[in-house]
Amino acid sequence: xTEATAxxxxxxxxxxxxxxxxxxxxxxxxxxxxxxxxxxxxxxLEVLTHLRDGQGYDFLSNLTCVxxxxxxxxxxxxxxxxxxxxxxxxxxxxxxxxxxxHVRVPEDDTVPSATSVYPGANLQEREVYDLFGVKFDxxxxxxxxxxxxxxxxxxxxxxxxxxxxxxxxKPFRSRHPKGEYEFHEDKVPxxxxxxxxxxxDPDSWQEAVAYVPVSQAxxxxxxxxxxxxxxxxxxxxxxxxxxxxxxxxxxxEGETILALEPEMGYLHRNHEKIGERNxxxxxxxxxxxxxxxxxxxxxxAYALAVEKLADxxxxxxxxxxxxxxxxxxxIVNHAWSIGFILNDLGALQTPALYAIEEREMILDLxxxxxxxxxxxxxxxFGGVVRDLPEGWHEQAAYLANERLPRALDxxxxxxxxxxxxxxxxxxxxxxxxxxxxxxxxxxPMIRAGGLAYDIRKAEPYGIxxxxxxxxxxxxxxxxxxxxxxxxxxxxxxxxxxxxxxxDIPEGEILGGRGGYTLRAPEGQVYGRLEAPKGELxxxxxxxxxxQPWRYHVRSPSYINLNxxxxxxxxxxxxxxxxxxxxxxxxxxxxxx
Amino acid sequence: xxxxxxxxxxGVTLKHALETFEDDRESVPDRYKGSLDLGNNRKVIxxxxxxxxxxxxxxxxxxxxxxxxxRYIPMLIWxxxxxxxRCTACGICAKVCPPQCIWIVRDSDxxxxxxxxxxxxxxxxxxxMSCSFCVEFCPFDAIKMNHDxxxxxxxxxxxxxxxxxxxxxxxxxxxxxxxxxxxxxxARRKExxxxxxxxxxxxAARAAARQAAAAQKAEAGAGAPKRSAAELQALAKERAAQRxxxxxxxxxxxxxxxxxxxxxxxxxxxxxxxxxxxxxQRKLESGNGSS
Ligand code: SF4
Ligand code: SF4
Numbered sequence: 001x002t003e004a005t006a007x008x009x010x011x012x013x014x015x016x017x018x019x020x021x022x023x024x025x026x027x028x029x030x031x032x033x034x035x036x037x038x039x040x041x042x043x044x045l046e047v048l049t050h051l052r053d054g055q056g057y058d059f060l061s062n063l064t065c066v067x068x069x070x071x072x073x074x075x076x077x078x079x080x081x082x083x084x085x086x087x088x089x090x091x092x093x094x095x096x097x098x099x100x101x102h103v104r105v106p107e108d109d110t111v112p113s114a115t116s117v118y119p120g121a122n123l124q125e126r127e128v129y130d131l132f133g134v135k136f137d138x139x140x141x142x143x144x145x146x147x148x149x150x151x152x153x154x155x156x157x158x159x160x161x162x163x164x165x166x167x168x169x170k171p172f173r174s175r176h177p178k179g180e181y182e183f184h185e186d187k188v189p190x191x192x193x194x195x196x197x198x199x200x201d202p203d204s205w206q207e208a209v210a211y212v213p214v215s216q217a218x219x220x221x222x223x224x225x226x227x228x229x230x231x232x233x234x235x236x237x238x239x240x241x242x243x244x245x246x247x248x249x250x251x252x253e254g255e256t257i258l259a260l261e262p263e264m265g266y267l268h269r270n271h272e273k274i275g276e277r278n279x280x281x282x283x284x285x286x287x288x289x290x291x292x293x294x295x296x297x298x299x300x301a302y303a304l305a306v307e308k309l310a311d312x313x314x315x316x317x318x319x320x321x322x323x324x325x326x327x328x329x330x331i332v333n334h335a336w337s338i339g340f341i342l343n344d345l346g347a348l349q350t351p352a353l354y355a356i357e358e359r360e361m362i363l364d365l366x367x368x369x370x371x372x373x374x375x376x377x378x379x380x381f382g383g384v385v386r387d388l389p390e391g392w393h394e395q396a397a398y399l400a401n402e403r404l405p406r407a408l409d410x411x412x413x414x415x416x417x418x419x420x421x422x423x424x425x426x427x428x429x430x431x432x433x434x435x436x437x438x439x440x441x442x443x444p445m446i447r448a449g450g451l452a453y454d455i456r457k458a459e460p461y462g463i464x465x466x467x468x469x470x471x472x473x474x475x476x477x478x479x480x481x482x483x484x485x486x487x488x489x490x491x492x493x494x495x496x497x498x499x500x501x502x503d504i505p506e507g508e509i510l511g512g513r514g515g516y517t518l519r520a521p522e523g524q525v526y527g528r529l530e531a532p533k534g535e536l537x538x539x540x541x542x543x544x545x546x547q548p549w550r551y552h553v554r555s556p557s558y559i560n561l562n563x564x565x566x567x568x569x570x571x572x573x574x575x576x577x578x579x580x581x582x583x584x585x586x587x588x589x590x591x592x
Numbered sequence: 593x594x595x596x597x598x599x600x601x602x603g604v605t606l607k608h609a610l611e612t613f614e615d616d617r618e619s620v621p622d623r624y625k626g627s628l629d630l631g632n633n634r635k636v637i638x639x640x641x642x643x644x645x646x647x648x649x650x651x652x653x654x655x656x657x658x659x660x661x662x663r664y665i666p667m668l669i670w671x672x673x674x675x676x677x678r679c680t681a682c683g684i685c686a687k688v689c690p691p692q693c694i695w696i697v698r699d700s701d702x703x704x705x706x707x708x709x710x711x712x713x714x715x716x717x718x719x720x721m722s723c724s725f726c727v728e729f730c731p732f733d734a735i736k737m738n739h740d741x742x743x744x745x746x747x748x749x750x751x752x753x754x755x756x757x758x759x760x761x762x763x764x765x766x767x768x769x770x771x772x773x774x775x776x777x778x779a780r781r782k783e784x785x786x787x788x789x790x791x792x793x794x795x796a797a798r799a800a801a802r803q804a805a806a807a808q809k810a811e812a813g814a815g816a817p818k819r820s821a822a823e824l825q826a827l828a829k830e831r832a833a834q835r836x837x838x839x840x841x842x843x844x845x846x847x848x849x850x851x852x853x854x855x856x857x858x859x860x861x862x863x864x865x866x867x868x869x870x871x872x873q874r875k876l877e878s879g880n881g882s883s
Contacts, residue, residue: 413600
């Protein structure tokens, strides 16, 4: 880890504000769970700037909002403001825990946009605007992001109901003991359900081309001898190399990209709204469907957050099992992503198919232990659901000790020194690591830029502090390094696996009280871990009932897309495809 | 030298090609080792963890051997020993089901009083997310995960909404799919039953003692006792013995009484046949529906 750059005057988690800012903090909240500082809306930028510059909180990890309309808990007694914008800040230089800031907003008020302090607030603020209707003053491009422009209402507000709306909370009463089955499609009240925002006419509406960075892109001036014109080109949403249903809106001149904007939401299913109807445990299998390549880490991240909130112990053996599954999952992810970076480069299929051979074996192991290859649903609050079956340990040990190292070496030989890969990858998609951090990018991307920031070391969770492993870094922050860092990380995962499989003790796998009737205590929590794609976090707020009051997923794929535009400008269209590939996104997690 | 990296990489692909070629020339290529031959080119393949060469499986002729814990869509267990559905319509599975795709109608007797049995049980397989929570939380081992994954039909409704008949399978079917878990479960159930029986016996004995005491009191007070304390105790013992004999008789039934066994087998066959019939019907219907 690099030298600390700021002089710290407060321990992590404590707000050591300069005297002139002391009155900016108007309240504290939820001390029993994770303490939050409530900041006056008009002072929030000052506070953020101070924390960033004076205290080293350079990473805006999570920005979301909570709607407290109809909240029944005790903690909000006497507080009128309906909405509460939440900021979680971390220090990538120093590591350690987060500072949580809240800003309370009445329904129609605006909040100053944090994008001037943390450019990474861009996508997250747009999401909050889209789903909650909070307006951010000074945001460069505040328009809907997951939903389409003609969408009526803000679905994460508690008074917004979906088309199939039955009740506010599961279990629904109609299922038992009378169980009158109704065909879901019959229930969609199309006629009643389709309403439009005021002043919006579906017939005359045309998609605006007012995409700020794209429409206002600078004219290309490098080639004055050519009489050219820049045009807007849509890559996607159905283009295979966009890795799913995803659109890159570009302004190009010739082959050169002048501006690029990610457009998403085609796979949006309002995961978080579903999550607030679900009981705590019901959300577990839903997390499988976020980053569907890594259901094991998704499970763990969610379990981690809930365990933190409800203070649940995890038995020793379960901790080991979690590490084993998560690291296998990281290898699966990295093999996959290496294969597809190469695919995007034009090395069709051969590297991809070689890379996923071992993935097959690992998925077989997942299936043997959890019952499914990808939708594992394996972890529970307080442990894991099943112990290893007969023979599993030997097979896993064979993989970790023999097969995987061999396969990674082979992948290395196949690709790393390949001249074409170097020519295409070196120096392409460069963005300095400082820029990446200010854009809230996390995971392999920043490690390929030279910063050894990995939550497994910076704020160890589970039992990661017991293992001997390194955080590989590479200096160049280009596509080539983003490819190679994943190979190096997979090697470290193998090392962790070898130790975990050697040391795993016998014993309990599931602690007592995380069942389906769990009631988490009132309060809030932000739990995160180092998922293969970056920081995966769950922000949870509870009013003490059997359902989460707020269930928010801070997904690395989504937030890493902040950097897609800045990284692509100036490169060719063909490079933009690989730049996207090297971010390694999964649309299930981007769109949620 | 420029180009060495490329050559090195090509070396790797060449090695792969040769290995696969060599493997394929063997009488039993690596991927078929330990697999089950069903004839007609149909195989059930169990890929060994150290398999080299070609990994591809030629589905649908070749299929993977599924691990015991594989979960797809739930099934309801017909207890062929006791000749009854295990489900008691308690509704826990419908409550824990995350997408709420279980619909249960609890049966009632002729007076309208609810009984522990369901009259209808639907699972919308198009909505089910195969999470297996229903199985985890069912207190009666009445619902388990089926391994049958070839469920494609042309129409979602009503073909994919499974009713009780389509969901029900005999216990033996479950035992064949989930042998390890079945064994553990049977052992646990035996033990539980034993305990319950003991508890009931104790309860009966206590009740008898209470009665005896009451009788004694009554004797001391007024009128003649109907039965003496000793008599009552003997009666309780006799009843317990009877119960035990009955229980033993029942378990012995399975092997001993030919008629009963035959009837059970017939019932099971019937169930299986009907499930198959329904499945065929469903496929037929869905085929007609779309063409
Ligand atoms: S299947 Fe199990 S949990 Fe569901 S109603 Fe029947 S007995 Fe209850
Ligand atoms: S497997 Fe899960 S989704 Fe399917 S019926 Fe059971 S509880 Fe519901």
